[in-house]
Amino acid sequence: VPERVPAAEQFEKAARGDRAALAYLISAVERGGDLGHEVARHATARPQHAFTIGVTGAGGSGKSTLTSALVEHMRDQGCGVAVLAIDPSSPITGGAFLGDRVRMHRHTSDPAVYIRSLATRGAEGGLAIATSRAISVLAAAGWPWILVETVGVGQVDVEVARRVDTTVVVVTPGAGDAVQANKAGLLETADVYVVNKADLPGADQTRRDLETTLHLAHRRPDAWCPPICETIATSGAGVAAMWGCVRSHAEFLESSGVLRARREQRRRGELRDAVLLGLRRYADAIAGSAQWAAIEAEVAAGVRDPEAAAAELLRLTVGVTGR
Numbered sequence: 001v002p003e004r005v006p007a008a009e010q011f012e013k014a015a016r017g018d019r020a021a022l023a024y025l026i027s028a029v030e031r032g033g034d035l036g037h038e039v040a041r042h043a044t045a046r047p048q049h050a051f052t053i054g055v056t057g058a059g060g061s062g063k064s065t066l067t068s069a070l071v072e073h074m075r076d077q078g079c080g081v082a083v084l085a086i087d088p089s090s091p092i093t094g095g096a097f098l099g100d101r102v103r104m105h106r107h108t109s110d111p112a113v114y115i116r117s118l119a120t121r122g123a124e125g126g127l128a129i130a131t132s133r134a135i136s137v138l139a140a141a142g143w144p145w146i147l148v149e150t151v152g153v154g155q156v157d158v159e160v161a162r163r164v165d166t167t168v169v170v171v172t173p174g175a176g177d178a179v180q181a182n183k184a185g186l187l188e189t190a191d192v193y194v195v196n197k198a199d200l201p202g203a204d205q206t207r208r209d210l211e212t213t214l215h216l217a218h219r220r221p222d223a224w225c226p227p228i229c230e231t232i233a234t235s236g237a238g239v240a241a242m243w244g245c246v247r248s249h250a251e252f253l254e255s256s257g258v259l260r261a262r263r264e265q266r267r268r269g270e271l272r273d274a275v276l277l278g279l280r281r282y283a284d285a286i287a288g289s290a291q292w293a294a295i296e297a298e299v300a301a302g303v304r305d306p307e308a309a310a311a312e313l314l315r316l317t318v319g320v321t322g323r
């Protein structure tokens with residue numbers, strides 16, 4: 001672990017390719033606290049020119065294999081790329097990440113590839129906020145392309161998936177993935193669909209299911225029509241075409257102004273998250289006060305409406321005069 005040096009200096013080192021400095025900065029924002037906030041402030045102040053791509057889908061759909069194949073393809077194209085593997089499954093052992101590591105191994109000696117996992121669901125504000133901050137650090141350290149692998153079946157994971165510019169949703173043949181992803185609201189988030197494991201039977205049916213879903217869906221306000229790619233991640237087949245789809249979407253975002261709007265929207269969301277987090281902490285801090293205890297006792301006794309009591313507490317403590 002590098003010693004405590006100012007964040008600005010760590011960023012200079014990280015931008016020159018110092019892996020330890022980069023790891024230190026990401027760990028800092030992952031943990032949060034004063035140092036994490038200092039690092040996040042520096043990251044925001046630095047120039048950032050990264051484009052972020054999320055790869056999401058159900059467990060076992062081939063996201064890691066696909067990400068690895070994509071990294072290989074991007075390297076052939078001369079792109080430097082950082083990979084964030086978001087693994088909420090096991091904060092203790094790192095679970096699936098170890099498996100990912102093995103497949104990613106061939107990239108680890110390449111100075112233009114950086115791979116890192118985030119597993120701390122317990123970090124302040126949760127995984128989605130940690131993801132945004134880690135992305136910001138990577139961008140501020142000069143990484144031009146950032147891939148984020150998430151398991152995208154739960155609501156929280158969909159939240160994480162929304163922290164990127166282009167969202168790639170991976171489904172597999174025959175598993176009812178398309179339906180499942182649709183239920184989770186993931187298909188609405190998708191900018192590019194990938195039917196991975198196209199070597200297995202049922203790939204055509206899955207493509208048709210997706211086309212039907214797309215056809216039935218409301219027209220997107222941004223007028224982008226998400227393409228459907230087929231890949232065999234294990235052999236790399238279809239990965240070049242998929243990269244082409246991602247590039248097309250990136251160009252669309254840029255030329256239409258949607259990129260700017262989306263990023264602004266995302267930052268608004270981050271502000272809201274931070275305010276909510278602050279309010280929650282504040283509420284925890286004052287929960288033991290006499291004022292709180294008195295009102296709480298009335299609510300507990302059933303003589304006072306909880307909502308009205310909450311409004312009163314907010315007015316008295318934060319000065320909020322909501323409903």
Ligand SMILES: Nc1nc2c(ncn2[C@@H]2O[C@H](COP(=O)(O)OP(=O)(O)OP(=O)(O)O)[C@@H](O)[C@H]2O)c(=O)[nH]1
Pocket residue numbers: 058059060061062063064065066096099151196197198199200231232233234235
């Ligand atoms: N037949 C076939 N198998 C594949 C393909 N892509 C990945 N697999 C296999 O599917 C399994 C899961 O692949 P992963 O890349 O670990 O999937 P994942 O979505 O990252 O899994 P989690 O991170 O655990 O959610 C592995 O055994 C892969 O070798 C493919 O295109 N065809």
Ligand SMILES: [Mg+2]
Pocket residue numbers: 063064065096100149
């Ligand atoms: Mg994986």
